[in-house]
Amino acid sequence: MSANRIWKKLLTVERAVVEQVEIDQDSGVLVARVRPTTRERGRCGVCRRPGRGYDQGRGRRRWRCLDAGTTQVFLEADAPRVACREHGVVTAAVPWARHGAGHTRAFDQQAAWMATECSKSAVAQLMRTSWRTVGAIVERFVADRDAGLDRLAGLRxxxxxxxxxxxxxxxxxxxxxxxxxxxxxxxxxxxxxxxxxxxxxxxxxxxxxxxxxxxxxxxxxxxxxxxxxxxxxxxxxPFHVVAWATEALDAERRAAWNRARRQARDAATARALKDSRFALWKNPEDLTDRQQAKLTWIATSDPRLHRAYLLKEGLRTVFAIAREQDAGAAVDALDRWLSWAQRSRIEVFVELGRRVRRHREAIVNALVERLSxxxxxxxxxxxxxxxxxxxxxxxxxxxxxxxxxxxxxxxxxxxxxxxxxx
CATH class of the missing domain: 3.30.420.10 (Ribonuclease H-like superfamily/Ribonuclease H)
Structure with a gap:
């Protein structure tokens, strides 16, 4: 294998010729002098169509490449300008980097991958670049990936x-x-x-x-x-509907706590009601033994709060029926729940029933279509x-x-x- 092919592999450059590789004496970085192959020269940097040569631009420039171990690596090449019929006078395209970028495609790709896995600060430190540059690389990568893609096509x-x-x-x-x-x-x-x-x-x-x-x-x-x-x-x-019921239940729990403090003046009972939040919030199948005991205590000490808990669970069961049985049974269960909430004499659930009734059509659609x-x-x-x-x-x-x-x-x-x- 020739030295040129070995360097191309190490530098992750394609459709290019490696002319010389050396260590810059001033900065200590590795600089690889390259040039595009004959077929890749003289192309517009925007559309990559062949263009007429215009001038030599600002001379030679460098692109940051992936590090070689602990040594920074740069590609160096001429940056002439071409006259494109569509985009006017622009810098000629190079096969190893995107137009206008100061980093190679491999550098951009690795930085973009890391941005999906860790923080920008960590990416910036490892890639030895700035936080803002990582953001620019992300935007550039997404724009290149989505070029010509209509994300809104075919939406149903x-x-x-x-x-x-x-x-x-x-x-x-x-x-x-x-x-x-x-x-x-x-x-x-x-x-x-x-x-x-x-x-x-x-x-x-x-x-x-x-x-x-x-x-x-x-x-x-x-x-x-x-x-x-x-x-x-x-x-x-359905998630938001059940969340409404959980909020109503928590409002009733706070009301029960305040009633216990004012009426019974029983600090122990009031404290127990205050600390019952998670036992009331969690699904029955997820309760610990201690939380299950707390729920049993609530059923005997505060039947109104326990009834509010059953109303919350009843609404959650409506959506479980839709998943496990059929939509018709779930719709019937929803109507029965609405009647129950209206007769519950618990103000927050009476109001919740009115709210659910206002959105009944959309909730029934979720039950029938099984869409959430x-x-x-x-x-x-x-x-x-x-x-x-x-x-x-x-x-x-x-x-x-x-x-x-x-x-x-x-x-x-x-x-x-x-x-x-x-």
């Missing part, structure tokens, strides 16, 4: 939700494709105006092809979907992990770039390695 069943990414009510809106299980759209902010932007990007023709939309009970989502995709079946996410926002809740959980791993982000754009890299398509692999089999 989507999930819509919002997620907080910073303190101070800073939210992002997320749209997920239930079929591909990928994030297809994200934007800073939430509310009708933001979701309107999604439907503007989607267009009326593609919006008319939507068949199902899963979401929580936010009215701005329901109104926007009804305005742009009235034919789509809107399904109310579980996928988008999983996406939100992974997004929170990305935010926590990065110790927070100052802008939504940085979060969106990493989410789209990690959850919006084919994830990067390490240079020279095939993706792991599914």
């Amino acid at each position: 069943r989507i999930g819509v939700d919002e997620i907080s990414y910073r303190k101070g009510q800073r939210y992002m809106t997320v749209v997920v494709d239930h079929h591909t299980r990928q994030v297809v759209w994200m934007a800073d902010g939430h509310g009708r105006a933001v979701l309107e932007a999604f439907f503007t990007a989607l267009g009326p023709k593609r919006a008319a092809r939507l068949t199902h939309v899963s979401a929580d009970g936010a009215q701005w989502i329901a109104d926007t979907v009804a305005a742009h995709a009235p034919q789509a079946v809107r399904a109310m996410d 926002n579980g996928l988008i809740e999983s996406t939100n959980t992974k997004t929170r992990l990305i935010i926590r791993r990065g110790f927070g982000f100052r802008t939504a754009d940085a979060v969106i770039a990493l989410v789209m890299l990690t959850l919006g398509g084919e994830r990067p692999t390490l240079p020279g390695r095939q993706p792991a089999p599914a």
